[in-house]
Amino acid sequence: MILPPSLGPQVTFAGVSAHCLNGHGRRILYPLTEISNSPPDTSSYVRIWLFSTGAVAAIFLIPFALFFLLFDLGNPHLKHTILLDALPCIGFGLVLAVIAGHRAVWYLHHSTDRIARAYDLARDRERERDLAQQELIKRLKEERQLAQQKVQFESQLAEYEKYAALAQLALGAAHEINNPLLGILSHLELSLRDATAEDDRIEIEQCIEGTKRISQTIRGLLNYTRPDPLLLTRISLSRLVDDTLGFLAHQPLFRGIKLEKKIPSDLPEISADANQLSQILMNLLLNAAQASPDGGSITISAQKVKFSETVEIVVSDTGKGIPADILPHVFEPFFTTKRGKGTGLGLSISQAYVRSHGGDIRVDSLPTRGTNVRITLPIRQEGHAMHEEEEVIA
Secondary structure, eight states, X not given: OOOOTTTSOEEEEETTEEEEEOTTSOEEEEEOOOOOSSOOOHHHHHHHHHHHHXXXXXXXXXHXXXXXXXXXXXXXXXXXXXXXXXXXXXXHHHHHHHHHHHHHHHHHHHHHHHHXXXXXXHHHHHHHHHHHHHHHHHHXXXXXXXXXXXXXXXXXXXXXXXXXXXXXXXXXXXXXXXXHHHHHHHHHHHHHHHOOSHHHHXXXXXXXXXXXXXXXXXXXXXHHXXXXXXXXXXXXXHHHHHHHHHHHXXXXXXXXXXXXXXXXXXOOOEEEEHHHHHHHHHHHHHHHHHHOOTTOEEEEEEEEOTTSSEEEEEEEEOSOOOOTTTGGGTTSTTOOSSTTTOOSOHHHHHHHHHHHTTOEEEEEEOTTSOEEEEEEEESSOTTOOBOGGGOOOO
C-alpha cells in the first residue's frame, strides 16, 4: 500500500542517492542508481547477475584450486576421490549462487520499480500542491483587489452623496438668496453715491464687499453643482494661455511674480469648452499667486502625452507648498487655508470642469518646494458636437 505524502515517506532524488522523509520529518539516505522516466535497462540487471554469480563461483573455486596446487597429497587416487566427491558439492553451490544472484537481481529490480513509482507519485502530489498554492495566491490577490475596490467605491459613494446633498442645497439657496442679494447690493451702491461722511462711506464699502463675496460664493456653488453644457471648439492652448496671462498680468496679486509659458508651437489643438478651460487656468494661477512670495515664479507648460491622444497641462509655482495632511483635501468644496480670502471652491470647480471633459487633475506638492498641478485632457471629445463658428485660431 502506498501512503499519501502527508502520511507516508516522501521521496526525492538527487544524483545517485534517494532521500526519504519519514513521518517524523527525519531524512533517510538510500544509495540508489539514478531513476528516470525512461524504461529500465535490463542489460544492467543481467550484468549485475553475472557479476554476482561469478563472484560466488570464485569464492567456491579459488580456495579449492589453491588447495590442490599448494598441497601435495602424494596419492593420485586420493586426489581423484576428493575431486569426485567435491565436484557435486561445488556444482550444487554454483547452482545455488546462480539462483541467489537471480533472486537478488529480481529483488533489486522490484525495489527500484517501487521507489520509482513512489517518486512519480510524490512528484505528482508536489505538482498538485504547487498548483493549489498558485490558485490560492491568485484568489488571495483577487480578494485583496476586490477589498481595495470596495473601499474605493464606498469612498466615492460617500463623496457622491455629499455632492448630491450640496447640489440640492446650492440650487435651493441660490434662488432664495441671490435675488434679494441683488436688491441689497443696488441699495448699497445708491447709498454709497449719496454718502458724504468718510466713516459712512467706509462702512458702506465694507457692506458692498461682503455682499459681493456672498454673490461670488453662490455663483461658485452653482457652477460646481450644475456646470453649463459643454460648448466645444478647437482651441489653441498657446493662444488661450496668452490671453489668460495677459488678463492676469496687470492684477495687483501678480506684481513681483514672474509668469512663464512653455508650450511648443507644434502642440495639437484640442476640443474643449474655452470658457471652462479659461476658468480652470485662472483658478490655478490665482492659487499659485497667493502661495508664491515676492520674486517667485509661475510656469505654465503643456505637452502631448506619448503614445496617448491626450495633452498634459502643468501649472507650477515656487511657493511654500502644501502640507501632506492637507493635500488629500484640496478638492473638497469649501476647504481652504486662506482664511477670509477664498471660498474653497476654486479647485472643486476646476475638478468638475476637467471631469466634464473626460480628463484628470492631480496636485503634487512638497512643503517649501512649491506645487505642481497636472491636468490631462483628451485631444478630441468623442460624442460631442463641435461649434466651428467659435473656433480659436492660433
